[in-house]
Every structure is written in C-alpha cells, then in structure tokens.
Amino acid sequence: xxxxxxxxxxxxxxxxxxxxxxxxxxxxxxxxxxxxxxxxxxxxxxxxxxxxxxxxxxxxxxxxxxxxxxxxxxxxxxxxxxxxxxxxxxxxxxxxxxxxxxxxxxxxxxxxxxxxxxxxxxxxxxxxxxxxxxxxxxxxxxxxxxxxxxxxxxxxxxxxxxxxxxxxxxxxxxxxxxxxxxxxxxxxxxxxxxxxxxxxxxxxxxxxxxxxxxxxxxxxxxxxxxxxxxxxxxxxxxxxxxxxxxxxxxxxxxxxxxxxxxxxxxxxxxxxxxxxxxxxxxxxxxxxxxxxxxxxxxxxxxxxxxxxxxxxxxxxxxxxxxxxxxxxxxxxxxxxxxxxxxxxxxxxxxxxxxxxxxxx
Amino acid sequence: xxxxxxxxxxxxxxxxxxxxxxxxxxxxxxxxxxxxxxxxxxxxxxxxxxxxxxxxxxxxxxxxxxxxxxxxxxxxxxxxxxxxxxxxxxxxxxxxxxxxxxxxxxxxxxxxxxxxxxxxxxxxxxxxxxxxxxxxxxxxxxxxxxxxxxxxxxxxxxxxxxxxxxxxxxxxxxxxxxxxxxxxxxxxxxxxxxxxxxxxxxxxxxxxxxxxxxxxxxxxxxxxxxxxxxxxxxxxxxxxxxxxxxxxxxxxxxxxxxxxxxxxxxxxxxxxxxxxxxxxxxxxxxxxxxxxxxxxxxxxxxxxxxxxxxxxxx
Numbered sequence: 001x002x003x004x005x006x007x008x009x010x011x012x013x014x015x016x017x018x019x020x021x022x023x024x025x026x027x028x029x030x031x032x033x034x035x036x037x038x039x040x041x042x043x044x045x046x047x048x049x050x051x052x053x054x055x056x057x058x059x060x061x062x063x064x065x066x067x068x069x070x071x072x073x074x075x076x077x078x079x080x081x082x083x084x085x086x087x088x089x090x091x092x093x094x095x096x097x098x099x100x101x102x103x104x105x106x107x108x109x110x111x112x113x114x115x116x117x118x119x120x121x122x123x124x125x126x127x128x129x130x131x132x133x134x135x136x137x138x139x140x141x142x143x144x145x146x147x148x149x150x151x152x153x154x155x156x157x158x159x160x161x162x163x164x165x166x167x168x169x170x171x172x173x174x175x176x177x178x179x180x181x182x183x184x185x186x187x188x189x190x191x192x193x194x195x196x197x198x199x200x201x202x203x204x205x206x207x208x209x210x211x212x213x214x215x216x217x218x219x220x221x222x223x224x225x226x227x228x229x230x231x232x233x234x235x236x237x238x239x240x241x242x243x244x245x246x247x248x249x250x251x252x253x254x255x256x257x258x259x260x261x262x263x264x265x266x267x268x269x270x271x272x273x274x275x276x277x278x279x280x281x282x283x284x285x286x287x288x289x290x291x292x293x294x295x296x297x298x299x300x301x302x303x304x305x306x307x308x309x310x311x312x313x314x315x316x317x318x319x320x321x322x323x324x325x326x327x328x329x330x331x332x333x334x335x336x337x338x339x340x341x342x343x344x345x346x347x348x349x350x351x352x353x354x355x356x357x358x359x360x
Numbered sequence: 361x362x363x364x365x366x367x368x369x370x371x372x373x374x375x376x377x378x379x380x381x382x383x384x385x386x387x388x389x390x391x392x393x394x395x396x397x398x399x400x401x402x403x404x405x406x407x408x409x410x411x412x413x414x415x416x417x418x419x420x421x422x423x424x425x426x427x428x429x430x431x432x433x434x435x436x437x438x439x440x441x442x443x444x445x446x447x448x449x450x451x452x453x454x455x456x457x458x459x460x461x462x463x464x465x466x467x468x469x470x471x472x473x474x475x476x477x478x479x480x481x482x483x484x485x486x487x488x489x490x491x492x493x494x495x496x497x498x499x500x501x502x503x504x505x506x507x508x509x510x511x512x513x514x515x516x517x518x519x520x521x522x523x524x525x526x527x528x529x530x531x532x533x534x535x536x537x538x539x540x541x542x543x544x545x546x547x548x549x550x551x552x553x554x555x556x557x558x559x560x561x562x563x564x565x566x567x568x569x570x571x572x573x574x575x576x577x578x579x580x581x582x583x584x585x586x587x588x589x590x591x592x593x594x595x596x597x598x599x600x601x602x603x604x605x606x607x608x609x610x611x612x613x614x615x616x617x618x619x620x621x622x623x624x625x626x627x628x629x630x631x632x633x634x635x636x637x638x639x640x641x642x643x644x645x646x647x648x649x650x651x652x653x654x655x656x657x658x659x660x661x662x663x664x665x666x667x668x669x670x671x672x673x674x
Binding site: 050051052071072073075077078079081083085087088089098099102103146150 | 564566567569570571572573574575576577580584585588589591
C-alpha cells in the first residue's frame with residue numbers, strides 16, 4: 001500500500017485539454033473520491049494513474065517511484081471498471097486467478113488466495129459459475145475480487161456502482177466501505193454521484209473542466225466550498241445564489257440585495273469586482289409569513305423526512321429544505337429568510353468564496 | 361380477434377409459409393448434391409442409363425475407380441491370374457481390367473488439405489492481428505489503408521493471373537504448396553481483415569485494459585482475452601476463407617500441375633475407359649465436399665453462440 005501523488009499532471013487529446021495542470025496527494029490507506037460532472041477529466045486522471053493513458057506532461061508517484069510513463073502491467077495497481085470487464089470466456093475462479101497466473105504463483109497458492117478473496121466477498125459459492133449467469137451485484141463482487149487477489153499497491157475504481165440499481169448501489173456502498181476498512185488499501189474512486197462520494201470518501205476532490213477545484217474532507221467540501229461550482233454541485237439541491245450588485249469590503253457584515261438588507265458573516269477580505277454572489281444552502285432558509293423575501297410557492301417535493309419547496313421570487317427561484325411538518329400549497333404567498341448566518345459570498349470575478357468569520 | 365399471441369410473434373400461418381419456403385429451397389439446393397452422391401454409388405452403366413435410375417443397386421465401383429489406375433486385359437490373361445485377393449480386385453476384374461496401381465487422387469486431395477487449411481490459418485492469423493491494430497490503434501491514414509485493402513477485392517482475382525504467373529515462375533513458387541498458400545492467403549486477407557475488424561470493434565477495450573492491468577502485455581492480452589472472445593468472428597472468417605481456397609479452380613489450373621495440384625483441377629481429368637467415368641467423378645466430388653462440410657459443422661456452434669452475451673452490461 002502506498003501514497004499516490006500527482007504533480008502538474010496534464011493530458012491533451014489534440015486541441016482538447018482533458019486534465020489541466022493538476023496536483024493531488026492521496027494518502028496511504030485513504031479512500032479518495034474524484035467527483036465531478038461527466039467530461040470533467042476525473043476518469044482521464046484515474047486512467048493516467050492506472051497507466052491506461054500516458055500523461056502529456058507531469059509526474060505520477062506511486063509510493064516513491066515515478067510511474068508516469070510505465071506500462072499498466074508494471075505499476076502494481078488494480079482497476080475496477082464501470083462495466084466490470086470480467087472475462088466472459090472464463091468462469092469466476094479463472095477470472096480471479098488470471099492476475100495471479102501472470103505473476104507466476106504456484107497453483108496451490110493461487111487456489112488459497114482466490115478462496116480467501118472469495119470468502120471475503122461472499123462469492124465462494126459461485127466460484128465455478130459462468131460470468132453470464134451472475135447477477136449485477138455478484139459481477140461487481142467478482143470484479144472487486146479480481147482486484148483484491150493480487151494485493152496491489154492501490155485500487156482504482158471507475159464508477160463501479162454506476163450500472164447497479166439504486167437499492168443495490170446503497171448496499172454495495174456499505175460493502176465497499178466495510179471492505180476498505182478491512183483491507184485498508186489506498187483507493188481512488190471516480191464517480192459523478194455526490195451521495196456516493198459523501199458516504200464513501202475520506203477525502204473528495206471536486207473536478208470541473210479538467211481542473212481540481214477543491215480536495216478535502218466531505219463535510220468541509222459541503223460546508224465550506226471554495227468555489228461557486230463546488231457549492232452548486234455538492235448538495236441536493238445545490239446552494240441558492242443571489243446576485244449582489246456591489247463590491248464587498250473587509251469587515252462588512254451585511255449586503256444589499258434589490259434594496260433589502262441581509263446580514264452576512266463578518267468578511268475577512270475585499271472582493272475583486274463589483275458583482276458578487278450571496279450563497280446559502282436550502283436547509284439554512286426558513287419560511288414564515290411576516291418577514292424576508294416575498295414569493296409564491298412554485299413546487300413541493302417530498303423526500304420522506306424532509307421537504308424541498310421551490311419559491312418563485314423577484315430574485316429568481318429559491319429552494320428551501322424544510323421540515324416535513326411545514327404545510328404550504330402551490331401558489332401560496334410566503335416569505336423566506338435565512339435561518340442562521342451560514343452564508344458564503346462568492347467573488348463574481350474569480351468564482352471563489354471570500355473568507356469570512358464563517359468560512360476561513 | 362385472436363389475442364392469445366403477442367403482436368411481435370408471427371402468426372402460425374406465416375410460420376408455416378416460412379417453413380414451406382425453406383423446404384422448397386432446401387429441396388432445390390439438395391437435388392444436385394444428392395444426384396452427385398447417388399452417381400458416386402452407381403456403376404458405370406447405370407450412371408449413364410436413360411431414363412435415369414433413381415432406385416439402383418449401390419456399387420462402390422466409382423470409389424474403386426477413383427483411387428486406382430487400371431488397364432484392360434484379355435479374358436485369357438485374366439484367367440491365367442491367381443484368384444482376386446480382395447473385393448475391389450474382384451470388382452475390377454469383372455470389368456475385364458486389372459489394377460495397375462493407386463491413382464493420383466489421394467495426393468491431390470492432401471494437396472488441397474494442406475493448401476486449404478494452411479492458407480485459412482494464415483489469413484485468419486494475419487487478418488486478426490491487422491484487424492486488431494485497425495480497431496484499437498490510431499493508425500495514420502487508417503481509412504485509406506482499409507479502403508486499399510478492400511480494393512484488392514474489387515476485380516476478379518483471375519484478372520491478375522498473367523502477372524502472377526510470371527512472378528511465380530521467376531520466384532520459383534509455381535507448382536509449390538507455399539506458393540499456393542501465399543496466393544490464397546493474399547486473396548483472402550482483405551476479407552479477413554474487414555470481417556474481423558467488425559468483430560474486434562464489438563469487443564469492449566476494457567477487457568484488454570483489465571488484462572494489461574492484471575500484468576499482461578498487450579500481445580498476451582490479445583491472445584488470452586481478445587482472441588477467445590473473437591471466436592465467433594474467427595470461425596465465420598475461417599469458413600469463408602476455407603471455402604474460397606478449397607474451391608478455387610482457375611489459379612490452381614494455371615499454377616499447378618504435379619507437386620501442388622489441388623483436387624478441383626484434378627477431378628475433371630478422371631477419364632474412364634470409353635468416356636467420362638461419371639461414378640468416379642461423383643465419388644471424387646462427394647469426397648471433396650466432405651472436409652468443408654465437416655469444417656463448417658464443427659465451427660457452426662461458434663457462429664450461433666454469442667459468447668460475449670451478458671458479460672458486459674450495456
């Protein structure tokens with residue numbers, strides 16, 4: 001097991017730059033998630049770590065060794081593909097033994113290792129089955145098993161739960177987490193699903209347009225997003241934004257939006273431009289009948305224990321996450337106001353969040 | 361209205377129609393073949409009798425004549441010989457002939473085998489490597505190269521007979537097994553590359569990537585993971601290549617006479633006493649039909665079975 005470090009990594013396909021000058025350190029035994037919308041470069045980054053793509057420039061360290069230009073077969077990593085890529089012409093046992101055969105293990109050792117991995121993943125009863133007869137979940141387990149048997153330096157997973165149905169995904173998520181705790185292997189996991197990322201990751205890197213925007217623990221990514229994109233991408237629904245048509249200066253603790261005055265946490269730096277964004281999460285807003293921004297209820301979504309209410313106001317649509325007991329009807333006139341001071345100001349010029357008492 | 365079946369399923373009437381058409385088609389195609397097989401089991405007289413005999417007493421005369429050279433002898437000479445040692449000698453003597461030795465058929469037949477299977481193996485092997493490269497790598501001028509390969513099929517091969525004849529004479533490849541294998545491989549290769557490229561394109565590249573991550577080189581991954589999954593395509597391609605090189609007549613007539621002559625130019629030269637020996641020709645063509653038939657039947661299960669089915673969720 002080892003640390004993975006990427007330094008100034010860049011990958012271009014012709015004129016298109018898929019990964020821009022990225023730096024990242026993934027600690028030993030860490031479950032690290034690369035999260036972002038499709039086309040953000042997360043899979044390309046993972047494939048470069050695996051050796052399935054060669055970087056245009058930059059370095060990749062696996063432990064102390066620079067592996068950027070090595071072949072995949074020389075890197076000692078395991079990869080779990082989105083479509084599993086189990087060899088269809090072999091049964092489960094042969095799929096699991098395949099990586100070991102190449103390394104010249106004795107037949108008896110291969111048998112022991114395969115059965116160990118099968119037991120861990122609870123697939124020992126299907127070792128002699130054909131791949132085509134397996135359910136999605138079992139295929140997933142076999143794919144994990146094939147990665148596991150070799151005890152590689154790191155596990156790389158490319159949306160391995162992407163093709164499973166929702167219920168099963170949740171179950172596999174738990175299993176993956178448990179497996180990671182059991183074997184404590186450095187894992188890099190790619191997904192576009194923020195819930196998956198939040199529940200699995202020790203740390204998350206959010207990517208967009210080939211750049212790593214923020215890499216941190218899930219709760220920090222959620223509560224203290226460094227850019228407007230991270231704030232809107234993480235959370236469901238994402239953060240609400242209002243345009244603030246004035247510059248923000250240091251020590252300021254309120255803003256004017258369309259003539260109304262809103263409290264904000266005490267700012268610790270000046271904004272670069274005169275157009276900024278006021279960001280607040282849906283659960284930090286509350287509905288009432290006498291103060292705050294006026295609007296009409298536009299939609300109500302039930303999420304079981306919570307409710308998401310969309311309100312049309314003069315500032316655009318606002319999403320409010322409330323308790324299930326809040327009762328509103330469509331088109332009803334309501335008022336919205338912040339519940340607390342968990343508010344982030346984003347610089348309109350750089351899209352970055354401004355430091356304040358709340359977010360430092 | 362009959363609602364007992366789904367709209368997607370054909371009605372029993374159209375199923376019966378389809379079956380009838382298939383039966384009629386099968387009968388039409390099978391008539392010449394069954395005539396050929398029947399002729400091979402007739403004797404020389406019943407083979408040319410008019411009206412043709414459909415029911416006849418089977419005889420192995422055709423097969424005996426196919427495998428032997430015989431000469432006609434006088435009755436006195438035949439009487440002076442010791443009694444025939446086995447059934448085929450007896451059969452030949454009843455026609456007032458003696459066996460003078462084995463015919464060339466077996467040699468020609470094995471030439472066909474060597475050249476047919478040799479060129480099929482070479483076409484499929486080279487074709488698979490080329491198809492894989494075209495399917496996976498960024499080959500400069502890929503489309504032009506593929507078109508160029510295909511264009512070798514755009515004229516009848518015999519159009520280049522004269523240049524090939526001269527080339528082969530200069531190179532000493534005329535009337536050799538190697539020469540014929542190379543020739544048939546070259547003709548088949550374009551078909552093999554195009555057919556196999558289609559199949560390779562269907563195999564997700566994740567399989568090789570998985571194998572390469574598992575520690576195998578690309579070539580090893582190709583042999584261990586890609587080829588087994590391309591079996592369906594390889595079987596289909598092999599059948600087409602085999603049928604072509606097995607049946608090829610024009611180049612075989614032109615380029616081979618003794619060492620490497622294949623069965624197709626040889627069979628029509630079987631001439632019996634006083635005309636064409638139809639039972640022997642029937643026997644030769646029947647035996648000639650068997651290898652391709654068996655080869656196709658063996659590979660048929662690969663043609664029908666989609667072995668990659670269900671392995672990848674799409």
